[in-house]
Amino acid sequence: MNIVRFPSRNTWPALVQRPVMDTTQLQQTVKDILADVRANGDEAVKRYTSRFDGVTLDNLLLQPGEIAAAIAAVPEQLKQAIETAATNIRRFHNKQTAAVEVIETMPGVQCWRKSVGIEKVGLYIPGGTAPLFSTILMLGIPAQIAGCKEVVLCTPPGKDGKLHPAIVYAAQLVGITCIAKTGGVQAIAAMAYGTESIPQAYKIFGPGNQYVTCAKQLIQQEGIAIDMPAGPSEVCVLADDTADAAFIAADLLSQAEHGNDSQVWLVTTSEPLIAKVQQALDEQLSKLPRRDLAANALANSKLVLVQQMEEAIDLCNAYAAEHLIIACKDDEALAQRIMNAGSVFLGNYSPESAGDYASGTNHTLPTNGFAKAYSGVSVDSFVKKITYQKLTQQGLLQIGNTVIAMAEAEGLDAHANAVKVRLSKI
Numbered sequence: 001m002n003i004v005r006f007p008s009r010n011t012w013p014a015l016v017q018r019p020v021m022d023t024t025q026l027q028q029t030v031k032d033i034l035a036d037v038r039a040n041g042d043e044a045v046k047r048y049t050s051r052f053d054g055v056t057l058d059n060l061l062l063q064p065g066e067i068a069a070a071i072a073a074v075p076e077q078l079k080q081a082i083e084t085a086a087t088n089i090r091r092f093h094n095k096q097t098a099a100v101e102v103i104e105t106m107p108g109v110q111c112w113r114k115s116v117g118i119e120k121v122g123l124y125i126p127g128g129t130a131p132l133f134s135t136i137l138m139l140g141i142p143a144q145i146a147g148c149k150e151v152v153l154c155t156p157p158g159k160d161g162k163l164h165p166a167i168v169y170a171a172q173l174v175g176i177t178c179i180a181k182t183g184g185v186q187a188i189a190a191m192a193y194g195t196e197s198i199p200q201a202y203k204i205f206g207p208g209n210q211y212v213t214c215a216k217q218l219i220q221q222e223g224i225a226i227d228m229p230a231g232p233s234e235v236c237v238l239a240d241d242t243a244d245a246a247f248i249a250a251d252l253l254s255q256a257e258h259g260n261d262s263q264v265w266l267v268t269t270s271e272p273l274i275a276k277v278q279q280a281l282d283e284q285l286s287k288l289p290r291r292d293l294a295a296n297a298l299a300n301s302k303l304v305l306v307q308q309m310e311e312a313i314d315l316c317n318a319y320a321a322e323h324l325i326i327a328c329k330d331d332e333a334l335a336q337r338i339m340n341a342g343s344v345f346l347g348n349y350s351p352e353s354a355g356d357y358a359s360g361t362n363h364t365l366p367t368n369g370f371a372k373a374y375s376g377v378s379v380d381s382f383v384k385k386i387t388y389q390k391l392t393q394q395g396l397l398q399i400g401n402t403v404i405a406m407a408e409a410e411g412l413d414a415h416a417n418a419v420k421v422r423l424s425k426i
């Protein structure tokens with residue numbers, strides 16, 4: 001990992017840049033696949049699934065017989081773990097709904113706002129390097145709570161053309177039955193445009209690699225909504241001299257193992273901690289099955305030493321990590337000063353893995369600095385908020401002159417007349 005000592009503030013904009021592929025080439029590749037799927041539907045989706053995932057499929061949609069077989073193949077202990085996680089995620093997300101409240105802004109003028117589930121949603125579940133069935137809970141549960149009517153799920157198949165049994169188990173647990181065995185750009189295109197077998201969605205959710213994230217950003221320009229750019233995983237650990245180097249190394253590796261383009265940071269005021277973390281990383285990395293992916297990600301990553309905690313906080317806010325772990329004595333006080341992060345983990349006993357799987361918060365979060373302006377997925381992401389109003393005759397008498405005065409001042413006489421014509425009849 002690169003060690004950066006006392007970087008001056010004017011170097012921070014370059015320092016916080018994430019590693020990205022050549023964006024021109026990436027965008028061209030993605031645009032070509034999007035256009036092909038739009039023109040050729042299932043045939044193109046199958047062709048790209050064969051090219052990128054090495055699988056030739058007759059049927060893109062998971063068949064009922066495959067569902068029963070997959071569910072039977074999930075070990076009981078894993079089923080229980082998935083159900084415990086689902087219960088916690090439900091508990092946390094159930095509290096994100098608010099009762100409709102009618103506000104009387106003037107006598108006889110009532111206004112209210114209601115959340116209505118987006119009718120058709122598409123969920124992308126990553127599967128290129130690991131079958132992230134936990135992501136099904138993170139997207140499927142808020143979709144269920146929001147009352148979305150049609151949910152389609154796309155995920156890449158394994159080399160045998162099948163889905164990991166836990167993917168199928170988690171999907172049925174959250175009531176998803178329309179499951180397509182395809183990933184990458186072709187999956188995002190299929191959900192955006194609709195194909196013969198994959199239904200079109202109004203909004204597409206879910207994390208993915210740089211191809212998936214770029215495809216989501218491009219289809220957004222065509223009028224399909226997306227949750228947010230949720231690309232390669234990131235964690236930043238903010239630590240002082242009370243932190244435990246072995247815990248920090250474990251947390252950094254937990255996100256580095258997601259893929260080559262993940263990025264992990266340590267920001268600290270403690271010089272001795274840096275050497276200890278480096279040693280712990282060496283010890284732990286060699287034992288990981290996914291050490292090659294993690295080692296590549298560590299090459300993109302940084303251990304940053306700063307003088308003061310004040311500066312450390314400012315740098316964390318400039319970096320705007322997907323996940324921020326505060327491994328410091330004053331974790332709660334420091335957390336108050338965090339302006340930019342997808343999700344924050346406080347203290348030495350809150351590993352990011354807890355939030356990735358089971359504590360209850362959502363793990364679909366903005367990466368690449370988008371946490372400066374975007375939130376992670378929640379029930380809100382799956383609803384539109386429609387406003388309503390009802391005016392009585394008394395209400396229109398109260399508000400009428402205000403509307404007429406403003407409409408006439410804007411030169412919009414027809415607006416004023418829509419009020420006058422009614423007032424003349426009261």
Ligand SMILES: NC(=O)c1ccc[n+]([C@@H]2O[C@H](COP(=O)([O-])OP(=O)(O)OC[C@H]3O[C@@H](n4cnc5c(N)ncnc54)[C@H](O)[C@@H]3O)[C@@H](O)[C@H]2O)c1
Binds near residue numbers: 029052129183231232
């Ligand atoms: N931000 C978040 O909330 C969050 C959550 C979970 C996972 N993630 C991230 O999701 C990512 C998952 O990535 P993944 O690769 O394992 O799975 P993925 O499902 O996102 O991508 C796999 C697909 O990429 C496509 N692809 C691969 N190489 C290609 C190429 N050369 N050209 C065109 N398409 C190509 C293929 O179609 C393949 O099916 C990781 O980066 C992980 O860190 C992020």
Ligand SMILES: N[C@H](CO)Cc1c[nH]c[nH+]1
Binds near residue numbers: 232255363364
């Ligand atoms: N850390 C990922 C979000 O960046 C979520 C995840 C899923 N499984 C394990 N981790």
Ligand SMILES: [Zn+2]
Binds near residue numbers: 255
């Ligand atoms: Zn993770």
